[in-house]
Amino acid sequence: MCGIIGYAGTADNAFSVLLDSLEFLEYRGYDSVGMAIGNREGLAVYKDKGRVNELRKKIENAGIKGNYGIGHTRWATHGGVNKANAHPHQAGKVTLVHNGIIENYQELIERYDLRKKLRSETDTEVVAHVLDHYYDGDALKAIGKMVKELKGTFSFAIIFADQPNAIYAIRTVSPIVMTKTADCSILASDLMSLSSFSNDYYVLPELSILKMTSSEIRVYDLSLNEIELQAKHIDWQVEALGKAGYPFYMEKEMMEEPKAVEDTIKERIRNGLPDFESDALSDEVFEKLHSIMIVACGTARHAGLVAKQLFERVAGIHTEVEYASEFIYNEPNLHQDTLLIAISQSGETIDTLEAIRYAKKQNIRTLAIINVKGSTMSQLVDYPLFTNAGPEIAVASTKAYTSQLSLLYLLVGRAAYVRGTRTKEEVESFISNLQRAPGLMNQVLECKDQIHQIAKEAIDDKSLFMIGRGLDYLSLMEGSLKLKEISYIHSESYASGELKHGPISLIEEGTPVVAAITQDHLVSKSLSNLKEVKARGARVYAFVKESLIGNLDKDIRIIELPNADSDFMVFPTALALQLYAYYVSMEKGYDVDKPRNLAKVVTVE
Numbered sequence: 228m229c230g231i232i233g234y235a236g237t238a239d240n241a242f243s244v245l246l247d248s249l250e251f252l253e254y255r256g257y258d259s260v261g262m263a264i265g266n267r268e269g270l271a272v273y274k275d276k277g278r279v280n281e282l283r284k285k286i287e288n289a290g291i292k293g294n295y296g297i298g299h300t301r302w303a304t305h306g307g308v309n310k311a312n313a314h315p316h317q318a319g320k321v322t323l324v325h326n327g328i329i330e331n332y333q334e335l336i337e338r339y340d341l342r343k344k345l346r347s348e349t350d351t352e353v354v355a356h357v358l359d360h361y362y363d364g365d366a367l368k369a370i371g372k373m374v375k376e377l378k379g380t381f382s383f384a385i386i387f388a389d390q391p392n393a394i395y396a397i398r399t400v401s402p403i404v405m406t407k408t409a410d411c412s413i414l415a416s417d418l419m420s421l422s423s424f425s426n427d428y429y430v431l432p433e434l435s436i437l438k439m440t441s442s443e444i445r446v447y448d449l450s451l452n453e454i455e456l457q458a459k460h461i462d463w464q465v466e467a468l469g470k471a472g473y474p475f476y477m478e479k480e481m482m483e484e485p486k487a488v489e490d491t492i493k494e495r496i497r498n499g500l501p502d503f504e505s506d507a508l509s510d511e512v513f514e515k516l517h518s519i520m521i522v523a524c525g526t527a528r529h530a531g532l533v534a535k536q537l538f539e540r541v542a543g544i545h546t547e548v549e550y551a552s553e554f555i556y557n558e559p560n561l562h563q564d565t566l567l568i569a570i571s572q573s574g575e576t577i578d579t580l581e582a583i584r585y586a587k588k589q590n591i592r593t594l595a596i597i598n599v600k601g602s603t604m605s606q607l608v609d610y611p612l613f614t615n616a617g618p619e620i621a622v623a624s625t626k627a628y629t630s631q632l633s634l635l636y637l638l639v640g641r642a643a644y645v646r647g648t649r650t651k652e653e654v655e656s657f658i659s660n661l662q663r664a665p666g667l668m669n670q671v672l673e674c675k676d677q678i679h680q681i682a683k684e685a686i687d688d689k690s691l692f693m694i695g696r697g698l699d700y701l702s703l704m705e706g707s708l709k710l711k712e713i714s715y716i717h718s719e720s721y722a723s724g725e726l727k728h729g730p731i732s733l734i735e736e737g738t739p740v741v742a743a744i745t746q747d748h749l750v751s752k753s754l755s756n757l758k759e760v761k762a763r764g765a766r767v768y769a770f771v772k773e774s775l776i777g778n779l780d781k782d783i784r785i786i787e788l789p790n791a792d793s794d795f796m797v798f799p800t801a802l803a804l805q806l807y808a809y810y811v812s813m814e815k816g817y818d819v820d821k822p823r824n825l826a827k828v829v830t831v832e
C-alpha cells in the first residue's frame with residue numbers, strides 16, 4: 228500500500244511531474260497525499276489528507292517551482308487520516324516518504340529518545356529521526372546504519388537538506404523501480420508512473436541504496452560497493468493507462484477482458500496443445516508432482532479455487548488452496564514434490580510473498596501467475612508465468628482474474644497431457660473450449676444493458692445472498708467479493724446445498740438472492756435450492772446458461788448467459804457478475820475505482 232515517487236531533473240517541473248505521477252500511484256492508497264519539492268532556495272513540503280486532485284487544486288496556483296522532489300500517496304496504517312500523519316516526514320536534515328510498516332518503531336522511539344520530538348503518530352517519522360541521528364554528511368553510510376535498526380517492510384525515498392538535486396532510496400519487500408532520460412531520473416513504487424518517461428527501467432534490489440540525480444542513477448550494496456543493474460523493458464504502451472472514454476477504469480478493464488484472456492493464452496498454444504516452452508517450464512515439473520499447493524489472496528485465491536477443481540478432476544493431482552495470509556502461520560508440512568503455485572495480479576502482495584518464502588525455505592518448487600512484470604514475486608519464484616492483461620488500475624480486479632483462470636486452465640491441460648490422465652484428443656478439445664472463452668465473454672458484454680437494469684434493483688438493498696453449486700459457487704464467491712468491495716452491500720456466497728444447514732434462516736420476504744446456474748450436471752439440484760429460497764419469499768435473480776433456461780420457473784428474473792461446456796462457464800459468469808457489481812456501485816454514485824478503505828496493492832500483513 229502507499230505509493231512513493233522521487234524525481235530529479237534539470238527543468239523546474241518537479242511540481243507537475245510529482246502530482247501527475249502521484250495520480251498514477253493513487254490506486255495504491257488514497258487517504259492522504261504529500262510531496263517535498265526542492266530548488267536553489269531550499270525544500271518545501273506540501274501535504275494534506277484527501278486525494279491528489281484536492282491537493283492539486285489547493286496549490287496549483289501557488290507558482291511552486293523546483294527541479295527535484297519526493298511524493299507519497301497514503302493508505303493509513305499507523306495513525307489516523309490527517310495532515311500531520313501524511314508524508315513526507317522530516318527530522319533535522321532528513322525528509323522522507325515511506326511505503327510499508329516498521330514493526331519495531333516503539334522500540335526505536337525508546338532507544339533514540341524520540342517521544343518528545345515526534346509530531347505525528349506514524350512509524351515513518353521515527354525512521355526520519357533515526358536516519359538524521361546517523362547523518363553526518365555521508366548519506367550512504369547513514370542509510371546503511373539506519374536500515375540495520377529497522378524491522379519490517381519498507382521502501383523509502385529520501386532527501387537530505389544539504390544535498391540538493393539528489394534523491395536516495397532503499398527498500399526491502401516493498402518495490403522501487405526507476406528510469407532515466409536525457410534530463411531526469413525518476414523512481415516510483417511501480418512501472419505505471421515511469422512509462423511516460425521511458426520504456427526501459429531498473430528494479431532496485433532489496434537492501435541496496437539508490438542515489439539518483441538528474442544526470443545519473445547509481446546503486447550500492449550495504450558495504451557501499453557499486454552494483455551494476457540490468458535494464459528491463461516495459462512491453463505495454465502508455466495509452467493502456469488512460470480510461471479511453473469510460474467513466475471508470477473498471478468498466479474499461481471489463482471491456483478489455485476478452486482480449487486479455489486471448490493475449491494470455493494465444494502464445495502458449497501450439498498445435499492445439501498448451502505449451503510452456505517460452506516460459507521455460509518443462510514437463511518434468513508436472514511429471515514429478517506429488518501435489519499442488521495454491522496460495523493467494525482475495526480474487527486471486529478465487530481463481531485458485533477454480534483451478535483446484537480442475538487440477539483434481541482433469542489432471543488427477545491432489546490440490547489444496549490456502550489463504551496466503553494464513554499459510555505460514557499454519558506451519559504446513561509440505562511433501563518435497565509439492566509444487567507451490569502463487570497467484571497475484573500485482574506480484575507484490577506481502578502475504579503471498581511470505582508464503583512463497585516459506586515454501587522456498589523448505590526447498591519446494593515455486594511457480595507464480597503474475598500480471599505485473601518486474602514485480603518482487605516474479606524475481607522470487609522458480610517459474611514466473613505472466614498473464615498478458617496489461618495494467619489493471621481499478622482496485623476491483625476483473626481482467627486479471629479471468630486471465631489468471633485462462634493461464635491456470637492451460638496448466639491443467641498441460642499437466643493432464645503430460646501425466647496421461649487425458650488423451651491428446653481430450654486435451655485438444657479442452658484447449659479449443661478455452662479458446663472460445665473470449666467469444667463467450669464478448670457475448671456477455673453485448674448484454675450488459677440487461678445486467679445494468681437488474682443492478683438498479685439492488686441499490687437500496689443492505690444485504691444479499693449469492694447461491695450456486697460446483698463451479699457456480701466459486702464464481703459467486705468472486706461475484707460476492709466484487710459486490711461487497713465496491714457497492715458496500717453486505718453480500719454472502721453460499722454453496723446452495725449448504726443453505727438448509729443454517730443460512731436459510733436469514734431468508735425472508737424480499738431478501739435478494741442472486742443465483743448462477745450453468746453446470747449441466749447440477750441443474751436439478753440447483754433448481755430445488757432456488758425453490759427453497761423462493762418459498763420463503765426471496766427475490767431471485769438467476770444468471771443462467773441459455774440451454775438451461777427452460778428448466779426455470781417463469782417468475783424468476785433471468786439473465787441469460789451464453790452456452791458452453793460447463794467447465795468453461797466460469798468465464799462468462801465471472802464477467803456477468805463483475806458487470807453486476809459495477810453497475811450497482813455506479814448507480815449508488817460511488818467512486819467505483821477507489822472503494823473506501825481499500826488499496827490495489829496490499830503490502831502490509
Ligand code: AGP
Pocket residue numbers: 524525526527570571572573574575576579622623624625709712827828829
Ligand atoms: C480484488 O477485487 C481485490 N481488490 C483483492 O481481493 C485482490 O485480488 C487481492 O488483494 C490480491 O491481490 P494480488 O492479486 O495483487 O495479489
